[in-house]
Amino acid sequence: MTGAIALFCFGAVTALLSLQYPLGSLRMPGSGFLPLALGVMLMGLAAAQSAQVRAARTTPAESGPAEPAKAGDDGRRVLFFMGAVAAATALLGPLGFVPMSFLLMLVLLRLMGERRWMACGLIALASSAASQLVFVIWLKIPLPGGIFGF
Amino acid sequence: MIESLHYLIGGFAVAGTPQNLLYCLGGAIVGTLIGVLPGIGPIAGIALLIPITFGLNATSALIMLAGIYYGAMYGGSTTSILMNVPGETASVITCIDGYRMAQQGRAGPALAIAAIGSFIGGTIAIFGLVLIAPPLAQAALVFGPAEFFSLMVFGFVVLSNVTGGSLIKNLMMTIVGLIIGTIGLDPVTGNERFTFGSAYLLGGIEFVAVAIGVFGIGEILSTAAKPAELLDQQVIVPRLRDLFPTRDDLKRSIGAILRGTGIGFAVGLIPGPAPVIATYASYMVEKRISKHPEEFGKGAIEGVAGPETANNAATQSAFIPLFVLGIPFGPVTAILLGALLIHGVTPGPLLIAESPQLFWAVVASMYIGNFILLLLNLPFVPLFAQILRVPKRILLPLIMLICITGMFSVNNSLPDIWTMLGFGVLGYILRGWAYEGAPLLLGLVLGPKLEVAFRQSVMISHGDLAFFVQRPVSLALLVVTAGFLLFPLAKRVVALLRRKPVAATVASTTAEKEHS
Numbered sequence: 106m107t108g109a110i111a112l113f114c115f116g117a118v119t120a121l122l123s124l125q126y127p128l129g130s131l132r133m134p135g136s137g138f139l140p141l142a143l144g145v146m147l148m149g150l151a152a153a154q155s156a157q158v159r160a161a162r163t164t165p166a167e168s169g170p171a172e173p174a175k176a177g178d179d180g181r182r183v184l185f186f187m188g189a190v191a192a193a194t195a196l197l198g199p200l201g202f203v204p205m206s207f208l209l210m211l212v213l214l215r216l217m218g219e220r221r222w223m224a225c226g227l228i229a230l231a232s233s234a235a236s237q238l239v240f241v242i243w244l245k246i247p248l249p250g251g252i253f254g255f
Numbered sequence: 256m257i258e259s260l261h262y263l264i265g266g267f268a269v270a271g272t273p274q275n276l277l278y279c280l281g282g283a284i285v286g287t288l289i290g291v292l293p294g295i296g297p298i299a300g301i302a303l304l305i306p307i308t309f310g311l312n313a314t315s316a317l318i319m320l321a322g323i324y325y326g327a328m329y330g331g332s333t334t335s336i337l338m339n340v341p342g343e344t345a346s347v348i349t350c351i352d353g354y355r356m357a358q359q360g361r362a363g364p365a366l367a368i369a370a371i372g373s374f375i376g377g378t379i380a381i382f383g384l385v386l387i388a389p390p391l392a393q394a395a396l397v398f399g400p401a402e403f404f405s406l407m408v409f410g411f412v413v414l415s416n417v418t419g420g421s422l423i424k425n426l427m428m429t430i431v432g433l434i435i436g437t438i439g440l441d442p443v444t445g446n447e448r449f450t451f452g453s454a455y456l457l458g459g460i461e462f463v464a465v466a467i468g469v470f471g472i473g474e475i476l477s478t479a480a481k482p483a484e485l486l487d488q489q490v491i492v493p494r495l496r497d498l499f500p501t502r503d504d505l506k507r508s509i510g511a512i513l514r515g516t517g518i519g520f521a522v523g524l525i526p527g528p529a530p531v532i533a534t535y536a537s538y539m540v541e542k543r544i545s546k547h548p549e550e551f552g553k554g555a556i557e558g559v560a561g562p563e564t565a566n567n568a569a570t571q572s573a574f575i576p577l578f579v580l581g582i583p584f585g586p587v588t589a590i591l592l593g594a595l596l597i598h599g600v601t602p603g604p605l606l607i608a609e610s611p612q613l614f615w616a617v618v619a620s621m622y623i624g625n626f627i628l629l630l631l632n633l634p635f636v637p638l639f640a641q642i643l644r645v646p647k648r649i650l651l652p653l654i655m656l657i658c659i660t661g662m663f664s665v666n667n668s669l670p671d672i673w674t675m676l677g678f679g680v681l682g683y684i685l686r687g688w689a690y691e692g693a694p695l696l697l698g699l700v701l702g703p704k705l706e707v708a709f710r711q712s713v714m715i716s717h718g719d720l721a722f723f724v725q726r727p728v729s730l731a732l733l734v735v736t737a738g739f740l741l742f743p744l745a746k747r748v749v750a751l752l753r754r755k756p757v758a759a760t761v762a763s764t765t766a767e768k769e770h771s
Contacts, residue, residue, distance in 0.1 A: 108424075126446065132713065136443075136446040136448055138710075140448065143434050146430055147434070150427045150430065154423045179479075179481070179482060182480060186476065187476065187676070187679075190655060194673065194676065197663075206660075209655075209656060209659075217651055217652060218648045232656060236656060236660055244306075246306070246663070246667070
């Protein structure tokens with residue numbers, strides 16, 4: 106249900122924004138024609154999906170988890186995981202690739218349950234060095250150097 | 256036919272150069288690794304590796320990317336059989352009997368039959384590609400914008416129908432992909448759309464960022480969300496000497512392999528996640544015609560031979576619509592289309608005529624690649640099994656680092672990484688809501704083509720929408736599309752009508768009882 110509502114809103118925003126562009130006519134459709142049509146179609150389908158979910162909830166035979174929840178999922182870990190990745194991306198420019206990849210690996214390994222600091226440090230060091238070798242030295246990709254120059 | 260064979264020999268000359276052989280081998284090995292490693296499927300894998308091909312010419316690049324694709328299909332069976340975890344979705348079915356065989360100490364024959372079947376299926380399907388592609392390309396030369404528009408709509412609807420899950424949800428995902436595809440410059444007038452003054456958005460949303468985000472990061476986050484004790488599973492490591500199937504295994508598998516080839520080849524030609532559907536169809540057929548259906552689910556070798564053959568045959572034949580029509584019918588071929596466009600190659604009816612060297616070299620490389628994979632897979636299975644022992648708590652951060660670095664490499668752009676992360680979060684949320692990513696990706700890749708085809712059609716017809724049904728091919732495609740849309744609806748209506756009389760009878764009986 107939440108998904109259908111979110112997509113309905115996305116369709117509505119698309120349709121509204123597309124009105125800023127020339128719609129043209131069926132003979133000569135403008136830039137806003139297709140986005141408007143797609144936005145409206147998305148709203149219609151999202152409404153149909155919501156109606157279907159509501160109907161399934163009221164019909165005992167069809168009731169059940171319409172949007173299955175993942176039992177036992179650790180949402181907090183996902184949040185921290187993405188937080189660490191976002192922070193690393195923000196630091197990639199100023200800090201440089203090698204320090205960023207070392208820190209990112211260190212944090213993610215700890216977050217994923219690797220308890221030994223020594224192991225985390227060694228794996229992080231090896232993976233950032235290997236990435237530098239493969240991407241920068243072998244493939245010649247100009248990854249940001251940052252304050253340390255690598 | 257003779258002309259095709261002549262060109263194919265020329266293709267072998269190009270594909271057989273040491274440089275191209277190396278790319279074919281590299282693609283096959285990397286693909287197998289992608290297939291073996293759970294958490295990174297062929298879609299995200301190919302998208303990630305596109306930057307590696309930037310320095311190559313289009314032929315070598317496509318040889319390598321195609322190698323990664325069918326290599327992943329080969330490798331996917333390894334995790335299914337040894338860990339009961341499919342390396343990619345097309346190997347889900349192999350888990351059923353493959354893992355049972357492994358538990359019974361027969362992992363070796365299961366892996367060997369999967370590799371042999373994949374080789375036979377792939378090789379015969381390539382032969383089919385050689386036979387069908389040139390005449391189909393000739394026929395497709397008469398396609399105008401109306402036919403291409405109808406073909407794309409047909410592709411979207413069929414993909415939404417067969418991807419699995421709800422049809423409405425899949426159609427919504429297609430539309431979301433099409434909407435995202437409208438960001439940037441209008442392909443007809445050049446006007447800016449939904450850029451909000453950002454220069455970054457002028458070029459549109461990078462499809463590689465979407466592919467890695469939705470399929471790669473989304474999968475990483477879903478796995479990271481699992482409790483630590485569920486992350487790693489036991490791996491059964493077979494010994495090399497145990498790999499050889501018995502005479503009985505071979506006798507039981509040969510029919511399944513041939514049927515799997517036919518099913519896979521046919522399914523690869525229609526829209527949808529061909530390898531996945533092919534495996535299911537093959538398994539159902541084998542179970543139905545088997546003299547021992549009770550053995551299925553308990554370690555029947557036909558349950559490994561058929562599906563594994565079918566998914567490789569489908570992988571090869573899925574190249575036909577991509578090369579000949581320029582329309583990818585599945586998410587992986589959509590990624591390959593994007594890669595081809597990056598390399599300045601526009602697939603379509605004129606590809607074979609205008610770039611015969613590229614087309615036939617890639618076809619020839621498929622033969623070579625299949626042979627390499629057969630040689631590679633069997634002796635190296637114990638090695639691949641050892642890779643599976645790397646704990647996920649180490650693997651996931653590593654894959655994440657590769658995703659970030661790989662994404663940056665596409666355009667040397669930091670904003671691309673943010674886009675990828677954004678779509679990663681979206682992919683994770685969509686999984687939670689049981690929405691599929693494949694229709695979104697196909698919508699995004701084909702969006703601009705669909706818009707151009709639609710606008711050209713209505714301009715040619717002076718706004719007359721009947722134009723789409725006045726052309727026979729377009730009409731036929733739209734009729735089939737309507738059938739795919741209306742059939743599920745009709746099924747629901749019939750089910751509702753059947754339920755109503757039953758419900759009414761129950762209600763009246765209850766009322767009578769209460770009354771008495």
